Amino acid sequence: MHPRHKTILLPCSLASAHDRVMLNLRRIRSLVMNHGILQVALDLLDLDRAVKIAQEAVEGGADWIEAGTPLIKSEGMHAVRTLRQQFPHAVIVADMKVADTGALEVEMAAKAGADVIGILADADDAVIAESVRAARLYGVKIMADLINVADPLARAQQLESFGVHIICAHVGIDQQMTGKESLNLLSTLSGQINIPLAVAGGIDASGAGDAIRNGAEIVIVGGNIVRSADVMGSTKEIRRGMNTGRGDVRRSRSKEEETHDIFMQVSAPNITDAMHRKGAMNGIVSICGTVKLVGKAVTVQTFAGDWAKPVEAIDVGMPGDVIVINNDGGTHVAPWGELATLSCIKKGISGVVIDGAVRDVDDIRALKYPVFAKSTVPNAGEPKGMGEINAEIRCCGQWVRPGDWIVGDESGVVVIPAEQAYEVARRALEIRKTEERIREEIQRGSTLAQIAHLEKWEKR
Numbered sequence: 513m514h515p516r517h518k519t520i521l522l523p524c525s526l527a528s529a530h531d532r533v534m535l536n537l538r539r540i541r542s543l544v545m546n547h548g549i550l551q552v553a554l555d556l557l558d559l560d561r562a563v564k565i566a567q568e569a570v571e572g573g574a575d576w577i578e579a580g581t582p583l584i585k586s587e588g589m590h591a592v593r594t595l596r597q598q599f600p601h602a603v604i605v606a607d608m609k610v611a612d613t614g615a616l617e618v619e620m621a622a623k624a625g626a627d628v629i630g631i632l633a634d635a636d637d638a639v640i641a642e643s644v645r646a647a648r649l650y651g652v653k654i655m656a657d658l659i660n661v662a663d664p665l666a667r668a669q670q671l672e673s674f675g676v677h678i679i680c681a682h683v684g685i686d687q688q689m690t691g692k693e694s695l696n697l698l699s700t701l702s703g704q705i706n707i708p709l710a711v712a713g714g715i716d717a718s719g720a721g722d723a724i725r726n727g728a729e730i731v732i733v734g735g736n737i738v739r740s741a742d743v744m745g746s747t748k749e750i751r752r753g754m755n756t757g758r759g760d761v762r763r764s765r766s767k768e769e770e771t772h773d774i775f776m777q778v779s780a781p782n783i784t785d786a787m788h789r790k791g792a793m794n795g796i797v798s799i800c801g802t803v804k805l806v807g808k809a810v811t812v813q814t815f816a817g818d819w820a821k822p823v824e825a826i827d828v829g830m831p832g833d834v835i836v837i838n839n840d841g842g843t844h845v846a847p848w849g850e851l852a853t854l855s856c857i858k859k860g861i862s863g864v865v866i867d868g869a870v871r872d873v874d875d876i877r878a879l880k881y882p883v884f885a886k887s888t889v890p891n892a893g894e895p896k897g898m899g900e901i902n903a904e905i906r907c908c909g910q911w912v913r914p915g916d917w918i919v920g921d922e923s924g925v926v927v928i929p930a931e932q933a934y935e936v937a938r939r940a941l942e943i944r945k946t947e948e949r950i951r952e953e954i955q956r957g958s959t960l961a962q963i964a965h966l967e968k969w970e971k972r
C-alpha cells in the first residue's frame with residue numbers, strides 16, 4: 513500500500529449538509545478500499561449541456577462534480593448554484609483558479625453552494641491566507657492548483673503549512689499539448705505531503721490507474737469524460753482504471769511517432785481547425801479519392817513540366833516522406849505520372865503533392881496511392897533538370913520547408929510547420945474528441961446551432 517493511503521480524505525468532511533454526508537457513504541467505502549474519488553471537470557461553456565453530461569458521468573461512477581473554469585467564466589456563479597440544485601447530495605467543486613481577492617471569491621463560490629474551491633497555488637501568500645480564512649468561515653475546503661508552479665514540491669509543502677486542504681498536481685490543457693504530463697508532476701509530490709493529493713490534466717483510464725498507484729486520492733478528469741460520445745461508458749472505464757490501479761500498457765513512443773500516429777487518426781479539417789484555420793493548400797484535390805496522406809516534406813521546385821527534379825526527389829526522400837512539388841504554376845503540362853508513382857511506392861514514399869498537373873490518372877487510381885494535384889493532362893514535359901530539391905517552396909498558396917508535415921485526405925492538403933507539429937497534432941485530436949460528443953448530441957435530436965449556442969456566441 514502506498515504511504516499516502518494512510519491519510520484518507522473522507523468526502524463527509526467536505527460535505528456541509530447532513531444528507532450529503534449520508535449519501536457520500538458509498539464514496540467513503542470506496543476510499544477505504546483505496547480507490548479514490550473521481551471528479552468530473554465540466555469544462556464546457558454551456559450550463560444545460562454541462563448538467564446533462566454531469567448526470568451521465570454520475571451514473572457512470574463520478575463522485576465529485578466540478579464546475580470547470582470555462583463554465584464559471586461563461587455562466588458565473590449561476591453554474592455553481594445550478595449544480596448545487598441539480599445534485600443536492602454531491603460534493604460540488606468550483607474551479608475558480610483564484611488569483612486575487614481570495615476571501616471574496618471563496619465567499620462567492622461557497623455561498624453559491626460549492627464544497628471545494630480551487631485557487632491558484634502560484635497566487636501570492638496573502639491570497640492563499642485570505643482564501644483559507646474564508647474557507648474556515650464558510651465551512652468549505654481549498655484545493656490549490658499547482659499549474660505552472662516553478663518548484664511544485666516546495667510550494668505544496670508551504671501551502672500545506674498555510675492550511676490548504678488539498679493539493680492538485682495539475683498540468684493545464686495548453687501545457688499538455690506541448691507534451692507535459694500531470695503524472696510526472698504527481699510523482700514528484702507522491703509521499704511528500706500530508707494532505708490529500710489530487711491530479712488533473714489529460715487523465716484517461718490508464719492514467720487514472722497510475723494516479724492511484726502514485727498516491728492520488730482525487731482523480732480529476734475533464735476531456736476524456738465530457739467530450740466522449742459515451743460519457744457514462746468513459747466514466748465507468750476510468751473508474752475501472754482507478755479500482756484496479758491498472759490501465760492499458762502504454763507503449764513508449766517518440767514525439768515524432770506520436771505525431772505521425774495522431775495525424776493518421778485526425779482529418780485535414782481537424783488540423784486546420786487546430787491551426788486557427790490556417791495551413792490549407794488551395795485548389796488541390798486527391799486524385800485517388802479516399803486515401804490518407806501523412807509524412808514529412810521533401811520539397812521540389814521545378815518549371816513547366818520539367819520532371820527531372822521531381823523524379824530525382826524519390827531517391828532523396830526517405831520511407832514515409834512526402835514529395836511536394838511546385839511546377840511554377842504550370843497546369844498544362846505534367847511533371848508527374850504513373851511510373852514515378854510506382855517508383856515512390858517501391859521506395860516507401862508516402863505520397864506526392866503537386867502544385868501543377870498529373871497524368872496517367874487511371875493507372876495511378878489503380879495503385880490507390882495518395883497523389884494530390886491541381887489538374888490532370890495527358891502530356892508530360894522534358895527532364896531538363898531545372899529547379900532544386902529541398903529548398904523552401906510555395907505550394908498551392910502555402911510555404912513548405914523540407915521536414916514540414918503534410919497531411920492530406922479527401923478534403924484537401926494541410927501543411928504543418930515542423931516545429932509546431934506535435935502541438936498541432938495534440939490539439940487536432942482534442943478537436944476530433946469534441947466533435948464526437950457534438951455528433952452524439954445531434955444524433956439525440958439537438959441541432960448544431962443549439963449545441964454551439966451560435967446566437968449567444970456571435971461576435972458583437
Ligand SMILES: O=C(CO)[C@H](O)[C@H](O)COP(=O)(O)O
Binds near residue numbers: 580682735736
Ligand atoms: O482545470 C482544467 C484546465 O485548466 C481542467 O479541468 C483539467 O485540466 C482537467 O481537464 P482535462 O482532463 O481535459 O485535462
